[in-house]
Amino acid sequence: SQQGEEDPxxxxxxxxxxxxxxxxxKTSINNLQWYRQNSGRGLVHLILxxxxxxxxxxxxxxxxxxxxxxxxxxLITASRAADTASYFCATGINNxxxxxxxxxxxxxx
Amino acid sequence: xxGVSQSPSNKVTEKGKDxxxxxDPISGHTALYWYRQRLGQGLEFLIYFQGNSAPDKSGLPSDxxxxxxxxxxxxxxxxxxxxxxDSAVYLCASSLLRNTIYFGEGxxxxxx
Numbered sequence: 775s776q777q778g779e780e781d782p783x784x785x786x787x788x789x790x791x792x793x794x795x796x797x798x799x800k801t802s803i804n805n806l807q808w809y810r811q812n813s814g815r816g817l818v819h820l821i822l823x824x825x826x827x828x829x830x831x832x833x834x835x836x837x838x839x840x841x842x843x844x845x846x847x848x849l850i851t852a853s854r855a856a857d858t859a860s861y862f863c864a865t866g867i868n869n870x871x872x873x874x875x876x877x878x879x880x881x882x883x
Numbered sequence: 884x885x886g887v888s889q890s891p892s893n894k895v896t897e898k899g900k901d902x903x904x905x906x907d908p909i910s911g912h913t914a915l916y917w918y919r920q921r922l923g924q925g926l927e928f929l930i931y932f933q934g935n936s937a938p939d940k941s942g943l944p945s946d947x948x949x950x951x952x953x954x955x956x957x958x959x960x961x962x963x964x965x966x967x968x969d970s971a972v973y974l975c976a977s978s979l980l981r982n983t984i985y986f987g988e989g990x991x992x993x994x995x
Contacts, residue, residue, distance in 0.1 A: 804981050815972065816887075816986040817926075862926065864984065871916070871984055875925030 778806070778846075778863035778874040786880040793850040795877040797863030798843075806839055807864045807871070808848050817862065820848075855883045885909075887987035889975050895993045896965055904960045904990045908977030915952055916976045916984065917960050919944075926974065932958065933980075965994045 778797045787793050797806065805824045809817040823830045823839045823846065830837045836849040850857055860876040888907040896902050908915050917929040928942035932952040943949070947965075952958040962969055972989040 807984065809986075815991075816974065816988040817976075819983050819985065822983055871978075872928050873918070873926035 778865040778872065780861065780863055780874045780877045782877060783875065784878045784880070786882065787853055789853060789855055789881055789883050791853055791881075793853050793857070793879055793881070795848045795861050795879070797846045797848070797865070797874060799846075799863075799865040800844065803841075803865045805866070806837075806846050808835075808837060808846075809862045809864060809873075811860045811862065811876070820861075850879075853879075853881045855881050857881045887975055887977050887985050889973075889987035889990050891990055892988065893991045893993075895995060898967060898994055899964055901961065901963045902965055902992060904962075904973050904975075904992070906958045906960070906975030906977075906987060908956070908958070908975070909985055911955070912977035912979055912985075913955055914978045914980065914984075915958050916978075917950055917958070918974045918976070919971045920974060920989075921971045929960070929973075962992075965992075967994045970994045 778799050781796050803825055805822055807822045808820040810820055811817045821832050821837050823837050834851045839846045858881050860878050862873050862876045864871045864873045890905045913934045915932040918926040920926050930950045931939040947963045950960045970993050972991050974989045976984045976986045978984040
């Protein structure tokens with residue numbers, strides 16, 4: 775079954791810097807979603823990008839999707855200490871969504 | 884309900900005992916997922932229900948694990964004869980078709 779794979783596994787930056795995380799997948803998808811997890815409990819949905827979209831923005835978040843390369847990136851601009859969390863991408867066709875292992879982002883104040 | 888609700892939020896059980904974890908999805912959501920997440924690791928897909936279709940059970944790690952869903956409502960994940968390796972957070976999520984997946988807060992299972 776398909777699964778998003780994030781890289782890097784861990785990323786540490788200073789407050790104010792931008793953070794970029796990448797996601798690669800293997801098969802066709804309907805959409806790709808990015809999630810955030812603060813404390814090992816529930817995931818919070820950040821943004822959904824459909825397979826016919828190339829870029830999407832939401833506040834300080836920018837997501838790109840390149841279906842030819844089967845990859846996506848999540849950019850967080852002007853990072854804050856509160857952005858420290860794990861970030862996951864989920865890919866799937868129809869509703870069969872699978873998650874990668876995540877990127878652990880640490881934003882130092 | 885307003886969101887995905889899971890119970891119990893925490894469960895400590897003795898090795899060898901059976902446990903049941905419950906998930907109440909968002910009303911009207913046809914899809915329901917169970918994932919497992921061990922400490923510091925990613926989400927491991929367990930099972931997926933979509934409407935009246937046969938569930939995708941391909942992620943269940945052993946025959947000790949089973950799940951049921953009543954129509955498009957409540958789901959229960961049952962783990963029989965629990966082992967210490969079953970200790971993890973069990974996350975339930977629901978969605979409409981091809982749409983955002985909403986997660987519950989998870990059930991933290993500790994097997995001692």
